[in-house]
Amino acid sequence: MLKWLKISFNVLIIAAIVILTFIWFRKNDAFVLKAVKISGNQVVTREEILELAQVDFSGEIFKLDTDKIKMRILTHPMVESASVNRFLPATLRIYINERKLIAVISGSEISAVDENGFIISRFPPNAVYDLPVITGFSFKNGSRGERKPEQPEILSEVFSIVKKLKSINLSLYHEISEIHYQRSYGVVLYFKNLKLPVILGSDDFQRKLIYFSTIYHHLLKQKLLDKALAIDIRFKNQVVIKNKS
Numbered sequence: 001m002l003k004w005l006k007i008s009f010n011v012l013i014i015a016a017i018v019i020l021t022f023i024w025f026r027k028n029d030a031f032v033l034k035a036v037k038i039s040g041n042q043v044v045t046r047e048e049i050l051e052l053a054q055v056d057f058s059g060e061i062f063k064l065d066t067d068k069i070k071m072r073i074l075t076h077p078m079v080e081s082a083s084v085n086r087f088l089p090a091t092l093r094i095y096i097n098e099r100k101l102i103a104v105i106s107g108s109e110i111s112a113v114d115e116n117g118f119i120i121s122r123f124p125p126n127a128v129y130d131l132p133v134i135t136g137f138s139f140k141n142g143s144r145g146e147r148k149p150e151q152p153e154i155l156s157e158v159f160s161i162v163k164k165l166k167s168i169n170l171s172l173y174h175e176i177s178e179i180h181y182q183r184s185y186g187v188v189l190y191f192k193n194l195k196l197p198v199i200l201g202s203d204d205f206q207r208k209l210i211y212f213s214t215i216y217h218h219l220l221k222q223k224l225l226d227k228a229l230a231i232d233i234r235f236k237n238q239v240v241i242k243n244k245s
Helices: 002-027 046-053 066-073 152-168 170-175 205-221
Strands: 035-039 079-087 091-098 101-106 110-114 133-135 139-141 147-149 176-182 186-191 197-201 228-232 240-243
Touching: 035 046, 046 066, 046 091, 066 079, 066 091, 101 152, 133 152, 147 152, 152 170, 152 176, 152 186, 152 205, 170 176, 197 205, 205 228
Parallel strands: 035 091, 101 133, 133 176, 197 228
Antiparallel strands: 079 091, 101 110, 139 147, 176 186, 186 197, 228 240
């Protein structure tokens, strides 16, 4: 019995110390927000994030609505996800996960697309540096003013081509300058340095990309790429390599 009383007394003492410490911290403004630490951002600036967060540096950290701050940050088109956490006594920590852009879409206006096929029209110029350009598509305004592709199914296929190419051969992905769509040929890839068009056609893109990757490295190894004028792999089990005369 005495042992339990002693334990209970010790618990009360500790609780009293914690409460008194908390009260002292509050009276001395120790919990008033003093710093915001932001990490994970590369192209979205700290100033942009702070402007969206709208944090009150005159209030206590406990009074900050972290969910609302997070939702405001997520309105930035380059932010895919975010987390906002309190770090006592007076620091707010914000972690940003930016969208990974994989291509630029050139139309009546310049847009960009991320790995999930999400199209954004507002982005920093350095976020799209050296990305392949998708051409041959037009856009229209939706009911709420948003830009929508007129051929969404085909454009979605082109997105999958870019994503697949990046996953199976990153160096080859960086060599592509343009991915063009036209009805007569389907999808055509253009290289940056070789000026070599590769005609993929309108279907079976996954298999064709793997096939093309093998052909590309074979021609590169045999030093035959400079002699090629175009590569046509529209047809099943058939590759047509047109050489320069």
